[in-house]
Amino acid sequence: MMNILFVAAEAAPFAKVGGLGDVVGALPWALKTAHPEWDIRLVLPLHPTVDVGRWGAQPLTAFTIAHRNGPITAEIYHTEHRGLEVYFVTGGPVLAVPGVYSPDPRADAVKYAFFSLATLALARYLNWQPDILHAHDWHTALAVHALVARRPYDAFFAATRTVLTVHNLPYMGAASPWLLEAFGLPPAPLESGLPPWAQTMPLPLGLAAADAITTVSPTYAREMLTPAFGRGLEDFLKTRRERLWGILNGLDTDLWNPSTDPALDVRYTxxxxxxxxxxxxxxxxxxxxxxxxxxxxxxxxxxxxxxxxxxxxxxxxxxxxxxxxxxxxxxxxxxxxxxxxxxxxxxxxxxxxxxxxxxxxxxxxxxxxxxxxxxxxxxxxxxxxxxxxxxxxxxxxxxxxxxxxxxxxxxxxxxxxxxxxxxxxxxxxxxxxxxxxxxxxxxxxxxxxxxxxxxxxEDFSWDKPAQAYARLYARLLAPAPDP
Missing domain, CATH: 3.40.50.2000 (Glycogen Phosphorylase B;)
Known part of the structure; x- marks a missing residue:
């Protein structure tokens, strides 16, 4: 039995802009299929483009997230989809962005910081302690940063281990010292090893805190350690090499099937x-x-x-x-x-x-x-x-x-x-x-x-990636060996 909490900016079929939505829209269900006894839950922003009625989402609760200018109310909606509990978070910063992402980096930064902190508050409200918090890209990296920063003095998350998946390293989120201060989040610890320019950026903060870093192919995991692809974080990532896993994404082989695809003039095998x-x-x-x-x-x-x-x-x-x-x-x-x-x-x-x-x-x-x-x-x-x-x-x-x-x-x-x-x-x-x-x-x-x-x-199904993530989760939760 394992409690897994997925948190991301997008997931098909609820909201999808790019490949991130495909991955988060498939991996939790692939894991649930392989491990039906696991309790796997997904938290997403309730983007204004998401139709809660279509998904049967109902209001669940509301609570506040601390902010320098006064508490911000987070409203939570809940539904069940294909055997998984799915939660949607809304509130002022989410409603301020008309789509999944904003062309204004500051608006996006506030939206996703609020969302990340609301995700942790939701787990506490549910009194549901995740064994694994699995975050994706810069949008939810601050959930990892905040959880790990609180872990030494917060018994609720003391046993939770964190995974941060990098889908595209160049997208790190805006440098936001003002954002950390506004939401009461600490900067990068001195021992993080992050270069100075990255110490207030969401993705690097999450990478420094995460118990495991994954990316979406083995070759890209190696490439991120080089100047050509590391975007200035290659030396830092080398210090996290033992925590870095490259797990190839899968493909929804039911959705992408030429023998059944209704969009085709002629189906074939x-x-x-x-x-x-x-x-x-x-x-x-x-x-x-x-x-x-x-x-x-x-x-x-x-x-x-x-x-x-x-x-x-x-x-x-x-x-x-x-x-x-x-x-x-x-x-x-x-x-x-x-x-x-x-x-x-x-x-x-x-x-x-x-x-x-x-x-x-x-x-x-x-x-x-x-x-x-x-x-x-x-x-x-x-x-x-x-x-x-x-x-x-x-x-x-x-x-x-x-x-x-x-x-x-x-x-x-x-x-x-x-x-x-x-x-x-x-x-x-x-x-x-x-x-x-x-x-x-x-x-x-x-x-x-x-x-x-x-x-x-070729087998591009999610079966093998799901097995690899399951092994990673088990490794993170295994008791530490005796000294």
Whole structure:
């Protein structure tokens, strides 16, 4: 029996902006499936975008959180979803932000500090002592910092162990000495080892306090210890190396299943791969690409349009391949300069490129189910889900050898169990070269289908990650060995 408290900014299906919502929307339920005797609970902010009526959430209680300018009331709603207790926290700082996140760093800082402290107060109200507090990213790192700071003189949390999962290290929260003072939180202890600039930032404070730090792939865990990826925390993280675990994210294989996906024109399995060609024909028609005469490789991109994701690399690489036959469907939204880059690419290749600049889950699924190749040329990628979904749907990933991409894609030149093509760095020349390699393999239908089937056979379910987290929890709670 174990009491596990998950606390995060987002979790599907209640609120989801990115990959964090996918993970927190899957891991607690995967653990509950594997360990039905465990008491696993989830706490989320009641963002104004969350419809409490849809989820049957009812008012539970209200209490106050201490603040320099006077106590702030936290209202708690409760529901049960798929066998888990789910709590929502609202109050002035939550209501002040219209969505999950605010463009104003100060508003976000206040919202998530209030939410983090309300989570601890909720556990106390319930008289439910968590064995494990599992927080995610900077938004809830102050829950870890506050709990550990109080642990020496607070019997309620004396036995609680803390896990902080880093989904994307560069997002640390704003430096906020005023915030700590306002909520009565201590700064980083002198012995923390944090660099001075990080001593009032939420994520570093949580990292310094956590009993265990996890991140979302083994390779990213190693990369965080290097200057290229550590964002100035690499030396500090090296002092926490024994507490750092890299656990690869999973994929909801029921949600992402080409044999049952209602968004597809034609559903298929690994044994009926030829049906994908009908999906490709329908996709070309949907986005207005001309149907080619004979076979032509279809390249896909499903991504946030940011520098991290290598959108500029995609645009330049496809220009370098102007002499090769291909068509591309590119889907995403993001920073204006990268949206413009894809618009200009479509202007330059009107019969070969369609840039769809919106969020469209159904179209994303149809791209996965139609594309021969899916590009994932990220400059860094803590884990990444696109390459896993692509393989699940029979699209072969062409991805940078970094983070979770390196842990999930095996290059055709390096493994007999290959599942895709890796590029050593996110540059236009490297991506263009990898795409040429992919096109050459695609020309051999038999070998290409073997590559697709190997990808579709990969086990990206949450079973293995859940087992790894369960082992970590057990290790944290094991009695200390006798001296």
């Amino acid at each position: 690994a044994s009926t791969l030829a049906l994908r060609e009908r999906n490709a024909e329908a996709l070309r028609q949907e986005v207005g690409l001309p149907q080619p005469e004979g076979r032509m490789p279809l390249v896909g991109l499903v991504s946030r349009l940011t520098e991290q994701k290598g959108v500029d690399v995609v645009a330049e690489a496809l220009r370098l391949l102007a002499d090769s036959p291909w068509q591309a469907v590119l889907l995403g939204t993001g920073e204006p300069q990268w949206e413009d880059a894809l618009r200009q690419l479509e202007v330059g290749f009107p019969d070969r490129v369609r840039a769809v600049l919106r969020y469209d889950d159904g179209l994303a699924r149809r791209i996965y189910a139609s594309a021969d190749v899916l590009m994932v040329p990220s400059r860094y990628e803590p884990c990444g889900l696109a390459q896993m979904i692509a393989m699940r749907y029979g699209a072969v990933p062409v991805a940078t050898e970094t983070g979770g991409l390196a842990d999930t894609v095996r290059d055709v030149d390096l493994s007999r169990r290959s599942t895709g093509f890796l590029l050593p760095e996110a540059t236009p020349k490297a991506l263009a070269f990898a795409l040429r390699r992919a096109f050459a393999r695609w020309a051999d239908r038999r070998r290409w289908q073997a590559l697709q089937r190997r990808g579709m056979a």
